[in-house]
Amino acid sequence: MSLLEELYKEILLRHYKRPLNFGVLENPTVRQPGVNPSCGDSLELELRLEDGRIAEAAWKGQGCAISMASASLMSELIKGQTLPQALELARKFKAMVVEGAEPAPELGDLRALAGVHKLHARVKCATLAWNALEEALKP
Amino acid sequence: MPLTLESIRQDFPLIAGRPDLVYLDSTASSQKPQAVIEAMSRFYRESYANVHRGAYSLSLAATDAYEQARHTLARFIGAEPEEVIFVRNTTEALNLVAYAWGLHNLREDDEILLTEMEHHANLVPWHLVARRTGARIKAIPVTPEGRLELAALDELLTERVRVVSLVHMSNVLGTVNPVVEVARRAKAVGALVVVDGAQSAPHLPVDVKALGADFFAFSGHKMCGPTGAGVLWGRAEVLQDLPPFLGGGDMILEVHLDRSTYAKPPQRFEAGTPPIAEAIALGAAAEYLMGVGMERVWQHDRALLEHCLARLDAELPEVRTFGPRGEDRGGVVAFSLGDLHAHDVACALDQHGIAVRAGHHCAQPLHRKLGLASTARASFYLYTTFEEVDRFVEGLKQVREFFKDWL
Numbered sequence: 415m416s417l418l419e420e421l422y423k424e425i426l427l428r429h430y431k432r433p434l435n436f437g438v439l440e441n442p443t444v445r446q447p448g449v450n451p452s453c454g455d456s457l458e459l460e461l462r463l464e465d466g467r468i469a470e471a472a473w474k475g476q477g478c479a480i481s482m483a484s485a486s487l488m489s490e491l492i493k494g495q496t497l498p499q500a501l502e503l504a505r506k507f508k509a510m511v512v513e514g515a516e517p518a519p520e521l522g523d524l525r526a527l528a529g530v531h532k533l534h535a536r537v538k539c540a541t542l543a544w545n546a547l548e549e550a551l552k553p
Numbered sequence: 554m555p556l557t558l559e560s561i562r563q564d565f566p567l568i569a570g571r572p573d574l575v576y577l578d579s580t581a582s583s584q585k586p587q588a589v590i591e592a593m594s595r596f597y598r599e600s601y602a603n604v605h606r607g608a609y610s611l612s613l614a615a616t617d618a619y620e621q622a623r624h625t626l627a628r629f630i631g632a633e634p635e636e637v638i639f640v641r642n643t644t645e646a647l648n649l650v651a652y653a654w655g656l657h658n659l660r661e662d663d664e665i666l667l668t669e670m671e672h673h674a675n676l677v678p679w680h681l682v683a684r685r686t687g688a689r690i691k692a693i694p695v696t697p698e699g700r701l702e703l704a705a706l707d708e709l710l711t712e713r714v715r716v717v718s719l720v721h722m723s724n725v726l727g728t729v730n731p732v733v734e735v736a737r738r739a740k741a742v743g744a745l746v747v748v749d750g751a752q753s754a755p756h757l758p759v760d761v762k763a764l765g766a767d768f769f770a771f772s773g774h775k776m777c778g779p780t781g782a783g784v785l786w787g788r789a790e791v792l793q794d795l796p797p798f799l800g801g802g803d804m805i806l807e808v809h810l811d812r813s814t815y816a817k818p819p820q821r822f823e824a825g826t827p828p829i830a831e832a833i834a835l836g837a838a839a840e841y842l843m844g845v846g847m848e849r850v851w852q853h854d855r856a857l858l859e860h861c862l863a864r865l866d867a868e869l870p871e872v873r874t875f876g877p878r879g880e881d882r883g884g885v886v887a888f889s890l891g892d893l894h895a896h897d898v899a900c901a902l903d904q905h906g907i908a909v910r911a912g913h914h915c916a917q918p919l920h921r922k923l924g925l926a927s928t929a930r931a932s933f934y935l936y937t938t939f940e941e942v943d944r945f946v947e948g949l950k951q952v953r954e955f956f957k958d959w960l
């Protein structure tokens with residue numbers, strides 16, 4: 415399988431065409447922009463935090479298939495997680511795409527993005543939403 | 554030996570050594586011929602010393618070589634050597650003008666006229682200076698075809714406009730702007746004329762005197778030279794009264810503890826130890842390009858462009874290209890493939906060994922005008938072959954096939 419085939423899987427296509435949680439929340443408690451200055455990709459992440467958990471998540475933005483699918487999958491995965499859990503997911507996701515670590519089972523469908531590690535130029539695309547999440551959860 | 558495309562390719566070690574690679578990003582930076590690499594290396598091996606350091610012969614030899622490069626660059630653009638200031642790159646050259654000229658001449662409500670197709674290097678320095686002086690920024694619009702809307706000049710060029718700064722050849726659209734006409738009209742209202750020549754100096758014959766401008770900025774690394782050396786040309790009369798931008802060694806006449814007087818141009822604008830080896834190698838790059846002939850470089854780019862556009866138009870209806878169709882365009886093809894993001898396209902082309910750039914190419918306002926966040930961009934230079942353009946088109950077809958469900 416080529417690097418491209420390894421990366422652009424069916425699951426990414428689905429999230430690219432019909433991103434989940436795309437839009438805005440009614441009463442967000444945090445709103446966090448994220449930009450990739452080198453390419454101009456940008457998104458805005460909104461979270462509603464309740465009792466130390468992410469009760470709701472939404473995002474909107476424009477970018478490549480990798481950054482959009484990553485944001486879509488992330489927004490789904492973090493719902494219901496406590497803040498430390500969400501940060502731990504961010505750490506595991508980054509370990510996978512930045513360092514090439516074995517994909518952690520908790521990452522679920524996001525494991526489809528493991529191939530990004532071999533396409534160095536795309537690491538920033540995959541981490542755009544996650545950087546925004548980490549920023550948003552900073553105390 | 555007559556110069557052929559094949560012999561030119563043999564002059565570029567990276568190109569000759571990588572037949573698998575189709576390098577289509579010379580607009581960002583060009584590859585280097587052996588003559589340039591050798592000039593730099595020979596200087597370090599045989600005659601390296603700091604310049605303008607008086608007595609010993611090694612420094613004198615280094616100074617001679619550095620000043621020789623200044624003469625070569627002057628010849629390259631039809632200028633006098635005293636008008637050639639060595640800087641790091643176009644960005645530094647434009648900052649020099651914005652700060653040294655702008656800070657001292659712009660007042661509140663003065664106007665700075667730019668264009669919608671500028672590179673960030675010709676926008677941000679003016680933003681910084683406008684903030685400090687209270688001057689306002691306006692821009693000549695770009696037409697849907699990708700040309701400057703010259704009809705808007707009547708209204709835009711008021712007596713308030715103190716400076717017009719525009720790109721000679723766009724790094725996204727490839728458009729070669731009618732600088733002579735814009736300069737003539739800007740002069741009629743007494744405005745200073747600054748030209749961003751980052752793309753024109755490498756790709757077409759430039760005669761700064763004929764342009765009618767006051768400043769012309771370009772980078773060495775886009776014209777076969779090394780990184781770290783570029784040129785700001787300034788008309789002698791303008792440089793004469795221009796205060797310095799950076800202060801330090803080499804740019805002074807006399808220094809006291811609390812004040813100093815400055816050297817004549819160009820030294821006044823070259824504070825500190827310059828990029829000596831880089832400037833010398835840039836001289837070698839200019840010699841190399843003059844040896845090939847800039848008219849020939851331009852015609853080659855043009856022929857590749859027409860070939861590329863003809864094939865894309867005929868064979869890839871999903872590809873949309875930007876930029877004017879006509880003689881006033883160089884070898885730059887910014888494009889999009891369906892609704893696919895430029896990154897996905899460029900990354901897929903890279904898997905076929907084809908290097909194109911993706912992003913906003915440091916021209917966000919232009920992309921906003923085009924209604925796109927980013928484009929992919931292929932660009933050509935003197936070592937690009939028709940076969941490479943064909944490989945690019947075939948590569949794009951494979952990318953289209955790969956992404957057929959995504960389109």
Ligand SMILES: Cc1ncc(COP(=O)(O)O)c(C=O)c1O
Nearest residue numbers: 642643644672674724749751772
């Ligand atoms: C039209 C234009 N202006 C300015 C620049 C800036 O050049 P540099 O990065 O060498 O300063 C570029 C390079 O991308 C350019 O294409």
